[in-house]
Amino acid sequence: MSFYVTTPIYYVNAAPHLGHAYSTIAADVIARHMRQRGEDVFFLTGTDEHGEPVALAAEREGVTPQELVDRNAPRFIDLMPRLNVSNDFFIRTTDSEHKTRVQEVLSRIRANGHVYEGIYEGWYCPRCADFKTDAEAGEDHLCPIHRTPLVRQKENNYFFRLSAFQDDLLELFDEQPDFVMPRHRYNEARAFIESGLQDVSLSRSTFTWGVPVPWDEGHVFYVWFDALLNYYTALAYARPGEDLTERFWPAQFHLIGKDILKFHTIFWPAMLMAAGLPLPEHVFVHGFLLIGKDKMGKSAGNAIDPFKIMDEYGTDALRFYLMREVSFGHDGAVSEEGFRARYESELANDFGNLASRTIAMVHRYRDGVVPGAELDADRAAEVDALSGEVCEQLDRLDLTAAGDAIWLRVRRLNRYVEERAPWTLAKDPDRADELDTVLASLAEGLRVLAVVLHPWLPQSTDKLLDALRSPQVEFECARMQAGRLGEIAKLAPLFPKR
């Protein structure tokens, strides 16, 4: 089956930070996991390059907007391999193929009667590139997110008739209760629709940095309409000479942060309905990484410098920390101290130690050959249940539950080492069979854990599986099997203590 997953496309007028890494790594874990299951996966990320904030930043720096985006986009493009992210394509909304398709789809929406011309007057935040309602603007007319002054704007606009989709959207929410996940975000989006939808600006005429409106030269499309369409347009040109739209549209999951919920759960499905296109199956909304109580972002600075952590501890350690530390779907604080504590306890002590001692004991007691002995039935039952559980959890994008389920087994196997004390068994030649079973169960259990953990820790699990001389990561081999492993190599500590 095809599986299409996307991240938000990131604004290029700031440097990439941990928040961007977070969404992207989460999508990567899902994409890698689905590939292990043999699904036909397409994973998209990219940059959002138009709009007033970019135009303003370019003006401030005395360069053209195109120069600014050409200078900044590579920072995001280069971030992906650095995070070991396996995206299948990287879209830039300044790609000419994207722009042509945006014009096509929005012209279709107009031809279908959902666009009209009018005058817009309201409070606008140039930093959000978004109009605020009177309630949001409040009496002091400050942006509720940035606390900076809003601008009163009046301009000739084309409007998208969002209000006409109120009933269709409610019907969608009734029929597909998992269209927005998790549940508390579904409720939030639904309440927004129920409070009444107003038509929205589809175009801007006070600046020119955007996709030109084909039927009126003085306008460019409002950046959000251009940006949302990336999920659809990319498929048409990601593979030269091949159109992947039929194969992958509609997407299974759009992964987004809670700040852009309104656009993805209301504007986006309404636009697709207006264009007569199929809707994505799910929008999964995750929470914010916080520094103390504040959202981490370009204004709040970084609690953790992702590049410093990766240089010192490796990419896997950063990926793992972000996916384990914050309950997926909720906000959570991150810090360097938190990072170090989790690195020590879960990577160095739990998983790293299980790997090191298992491999060391096979060398010490059995000359580096995993015995073909019968496996411990209880251990096999526990570990074999894991892949089913993780599949079921990741079908719901419950990365936290999946991580917990895996960790339960990691700890259980470490306890098994203590309980069976192979160093004592080794002293008694009459207990050689028992020792064989313990070593075989540990090595096979470790192998299966490495397979299931691979999406979180791609580099270290590859290293471990290479040492076990069993490099396959397909889920077909995520069950313990006696006699599967034979001679194995030695292994340097995967997560050395600092």
Ligand code: MSP
């Ligand atoms: N360009 C728009 C999105 C268009 S999608 C069609 C945008 N870009 S952004 O650069 O501001 O990135 C927003 C996304 O980055 C959030 O939705 C979230 O996925 C991620 N994050 C940015 N800061 C974050 C945190 N502090 N915590 C977690 N994720 C955050 O909005």
